[in-house]
Amino acid sequence: xxxxxxxxxxxxxxxxxxxxxxxxxxxxxxxxxxxxxxxxxxxxxxxxxxxxxxxxxxxxxxxxxxxxxxxxxxxxxxxxxxxxxxxxxxxxxxxxxxxxxxxxxxxxxxxxxxxxxxxxxxxxxxxxxxxxxxxxxxxxxxxxxxxxxxxxxxxxxxxxxxxxxxxxxxxxxxxxxxxxxxxxxxxxxxxxxxxxxxxxxxxxxxxxxxxxxxxxxxxxxxxxxxxxxxxxxxxxxxxxxxxxx
Amino acid sequence: xxxxxxxxxxxxxxxxxxxxxxxxxxxxxxxxxxxxxxxxxxxxxxxxxxxxxxxxxxxxxxxxxxxxxxxxxxxxxxxxxxxxxxxxxxxxxxxxxxxxxxxxxxxxxxxxxxxxxxxxxxxxxxxxxxxxxxxxxxxxxxxxxxxxxxxxxxxxxxxxxxxxxxxxxxxxxxxxxxxxxxxxxxxxxxxxxxxxxxxxxxxxxxxxxxxxxxxxxxxxxxxxxxxxxxxxxxxxxxxxxxxxx
DNA sequence: CGATCCGTTGAGGTGCGTCAACGGGAGTGG
DNA sequence: CCACTCCCGTTGACGCACCTCAACGGATCG
Numbered sequence: 001x002x003x004x005x006x007x008x009x010x011x012x013x014x015x016x017x018x019x020x021x022x023x024x025x026x027x028x029x030x031x032x033x034x035x036x037x038x039x040x041x042x043x044x045x046x047x048x049x050x051x052x053x054x055x056x057x058x059x060x061x062x063x064x065x066x067x068x069x070x071x072x073x074x075x076x077x078x079x080x081x082x083x084x085x086x087x088x089x090x091x092x093x094x095x096x097x098x099x100x101x102x103x104x105x106x107x108x109x110x111x112x113x114x115x116x117x118x119x120x121x122x123x124x125x126x127x128x129x130x131x132x133x134x135x136x137x138x139x140x141x142x143x144x145x146x147x148x149x150x151x152x153x154x155x156x157x158x159x160x161x162x163x164x165x166x167x168x169x170x171x172x173x174x175x176x177x178x179x180x181x182x183x184x185x186x187x188x189x190x191x192x193x194x195x196x197x198x199x200x201x202x203x204x205x206x207x208x209x210x211x212x213x214x215x216x217x218x219x220x221x222x223x224x225x226x227x228x229x230x231x232x233x234x235x236x237x238x239x240x241x242x243x244x245x
Numbered sequence: 246x247x248x249x250x251x252x253x254x255x256x257x258x259x260x261x262x263x264x265x266x267x268x269x270x271x272x273x274x275x276x277x278x279x280x281x282x283x284x285x286x287x288x289x290x291x292x293x294x295x296x297x298x299x300x301x302x303x304x305x306x307x308x309x310x311x312x313x314x315x316x317x318x319x320x321x322x323x324x325x326x327x328x329x330x331x332x333x334x335x336x337x338x339x340x341x342x343x344x345x346x347x348x349x350x351x352x353x354x355x356x357x358x359x360x361x362x363x364x365x366x367x368x369x370x371x372x373x374x375x376x377x378x379x380x381x382x383x384x385x386x387x388x389x390x391x392x393x394x395x396x397x398x399x400x401x402x403x404x405x406x407x408x409x410x411x412x413x414x415x416x417x418x419x420x421x422x423x424x425x426x427x428x429x430x431x432x433x434x435x436x437x438x439x440x441x442x443x444x445x446x447x448x449x450x451x452x453x454x455x456x457x458x459x460x461x462x463x464x465x466x467x468x469x470x471x472x473x474x475x476x477x478x479x480x481x482x483x484x485x486x487x488x489x490x
Numbered sequence: 491c492g493a494t495c496c497g498t499t500g501a502g503g504t505g506c507g508t509c510a511a512c513g514g515g516a517g518t519g520g
Numbered sequence: 521c522c523a524c525t526c527c528c529g530t531t532g533a534c535g536c537a538c539c540t541c542a543a544c545g546g547a548t549c550g
Contacts, residue, residue, distance in 0.1 A: 080402045083488050088402040101391050108395050135380050142383065145390045146346050150353050152397035157325045157333040159404035160448030164506070195529060203405030205507055210530055243328050409538070440497060450539060455498055 020044055026072050029096025029182060034140040042133075046126040051118045058111040058119075065102035066124045071095055074117025075192050078109050079200065089201040091151070092193065095182050098144055100124075115192045159203045162244070167202040168212045169242040172222070172230060188231040265289055271317050274341025274427060279385035287378075291371040296363045303356040303364075310347035311369045316340055319362025320437050323354050324445065334446040336396070337438065340427050343389055345369075360437045404448045407489070412447040413457045414487040417467070417475065433474040 021040040027033055035043060049072070052058070058069065061080060076093040090109060093099055099111055100122075131138050158170050172189055180186035191198075195206040202209070216222045221238060223231045232238055266285040272278055277288060294317070297303070303314065306325060321338040335354060338344055344356055345367075376383050403415050417434055425431035436443075440451040447454070461467045466483060468476045477483055 078398075080398060082402070082406060083490055086406040086489070088405040090398045090401050101394070103388070103391055103395060109398060135383070138380070138383060138387065142387045142390065143348070145387065145394060146348055149346075149390060149394055149397060150348060152394060152401065153323075153325060153335045153354060155401055156335050156397065156404060157327070159401060160333040160445075161327060161331040194527095200405075206529075207508085207531085208506060211506095214530075244331070245328055439495095451497075452499085452540085453538060456538095459498075 021047070024072070026095050030070050030072075031098050031137060031140050031144065032070070034136040035134065039134055039137075042130060046123060046130070048121045049118065050121055052113045052116065054113050054115050054117075056113045056117075058113070059100075059107050060110040061108060062106050064105055065100065065107045068098070068100035068122040068124055068127055069111075070120040070122070071097045071099070072118045072120060074119075075114040076111055076117060077114050077193065077197060077201075078111050080109050087200045088203070089197060091148075091155070092197075092201070094178065098141070101145070114197065164202075164204055164208050164212050165215065166242055166244055167204065168198075168209065168216065169221075169238050171198065171202060172232065173238055173242050176232065176235075187235065188225050188229040190228060191230050192228050266292070269317070271340050275315050275317075276343050276382060276385050276389065277315070279381040280379060284379055284382075287375060291368060291375070293366045294363065295366055297358045297361065299358050299360050299362075301358045301362075303358070304345075304352050305355040306353060307351050309350055310345065310352045313343070313345035313367040313369055313372055314356075315365040315367070316342045316344070317363045317365060320359040321356055321362060322359050322438065322442055322446075323356050325354050332445045333448070334442060336393075336400070337442075337446070339423065343386070346390070359442065409447075409449055409453050409457050410460065411487055411489055412449065413443075413454065413461065414466075414483050416443065416447060417477065418483055418487050421477065421480075432480065433470050433476040435473060436475050437473050 021027065021032060021035075021044040022037060024030075024032065027040075032040065032043060052074075058076070059065075059067070071093050072095060074094070076097075076099070077089050078091050078093065078099065079087050079089040081087050092114065100107070102108065102124075131141070154170075154174075158167055162170065172191075175191060176186045176189045179190065184190070193201075195209045198204075199206045199209045204212075213222075213224075217224065221232070221234050221241070223233060225231050266272065266277055266280075266289040267282060269275075269277065272285075277285065280288060297319075299319075303321070304310075304312070316338050317340060319339070321342075321344070322334050323336050323338065323344065324332050324334040326332050337359065345352070347353060347369075376386070399415075399419075403412055407415065417436075420436060421431045421434045424435065429435070438446075440454045443449075444451045444454045449457075458467075458469075462469065466477070466479050466486070468478060470476050
């Protein structure tokens with residue numbers, strides 16, 4: 001982390017710094033993992049690193065899609081809304097995740113920070129140019145998209161066919177596994193999002209989420225800890241509960 | 246369609262022919278759209294064209310993933326199962342769609358024909374080789390994956406937050422729009438899949454699907470026609486009903 | 491002509507939503 | 521420091537959209 005005087009205000013709600021990609025501590029998790037040192041310099045020329053407070057809207061569904069982002073620190077949520085305000089959170093993103101891909105000229109979902117977060121912003125045109133030049137990066141991006149697609153299919157199974165308890169257990173397992181994948185602690189599970197966010201991700205209400213957590217605590221499967229952490233007492237039981245066994 | 250004697254049995258349940266990609270009538274819809282004539286020849290060398298009856302399982306979740314497919318004719322379903330048999334159909338595929346992408350060495354979902362179908366089969370190793378050579382095809386595949394991802398997000402919104410009636414209307418609209426995209430009639434909508442398949446796609450039961458169709462018929466929004474076709478009498482009403490307006 | 495499958499309809503049950511109340515923590519202003 | 525207000529999470533009482541179970545008719549097939 002650079003001293004504060006290296007930061008400068010860039011736009012409302014964002015702090016911007018110049019960050020050399022070569023020194024990026026999370027590069028191995030991102031699209032940038034595919035690049036050689038000199039390619040990284042080219043990349044560093046087009047990106048901005050920005051820090052946002054929690055609850056900051058990066059962009060909304062329908063906005064012109066002229067930026068793409070890489071999460072380096074923090075958690076984000078992506079969501080879609082129905083006209084009457086019903087909301088579906090399609091996914092939570094963390095360190096290494098990439099967002100902002102758009103088919104047309106506008107975003108098809110909204111993105112908002114859940115915790116304070118640091119992101120690398122790529123101007124869309126310039127990134128597309130680099131992708132032409134760096135086929136390795138193209139391939140890396142493709143394999144990340146394939147991963148997201150598999151996760152989306154799991155989520156469809158969850159939303160369409162699982163009970164409330166199975167949904168909560170699957171969600172905790174997913175968080176645990178993703179933390180492990182990023183080299184973080186997999187237990188206790190860090191759960192930074194609110195009950196409302198969890199509900200809108202799992203197709204439930206906050207009340208049902210709360211009741212189900214209480215039930216899991218009562219039966220001794222999990223226990224709550226300081227700082228939005230959930231200790232899984234019986235990981236095997238959680239696996240079984242997640243699939244209805 | 247070639248005369249029958251051009252077909253030869255290749256494996257149980259499949260008929261195989263040699264098909265020059267250059268003459269493929271649906272190429273513009275597929276991954277192959279990106280290729281030049283001489284590249285198409287290279288592609289033709291590695292593919293098999295196969296025809297399957299309806300209800301044929303192409304592969305199952307967990308099978309070794311050594312083939313990829315392109316749908317030229319017919320409809321398929323992709324699905325995942327829970328241990329107790331609950332099923333979620335993550336999507337229906339038709340002309341031009343691509344399937345079989347796998348992250349590891351095994352498929353993460355099952356695939357089965359809904360109608361008689363014709364597919365081009367690509368051996369995975371050989372296709373990966375060609376993708377290295379043809380970056381245009383790589384890009385085309387990526388944009389198709391991005392499309393699928395957007396569709397998956399729509400489906401999550403549907404599964405998590407829509408009512409039964411909204412689900413059915415959204416489903417009909419989706420079928421209509423996809424037919425239009427393929428240059429087929431968008432109304433009446435061709436609905437080749439069973440009530441059970443629709444239910445497992447929308448997170449409902451067959452009874453609820455049936456009842457909801459009856460309700461839409463009664464209120465004059467749609468009417469059933471011969472040959473699995475549904476005539477949408479009031480397309481605007483269908484749009485409104487699909488989003489709860 | 492029985493057997494099977496599929497779609498439809500009815501009657502009744504339930505998992506989760508809705509509505510409401512309450513308590514604790516954080517921020518804010520006096 | 522307290523008083524006030526939010527916001528969030530929890531819990532209870534109740535209702536309902538959809539599920540479950542069951543019956544039936546039509547189509548297909550050996």
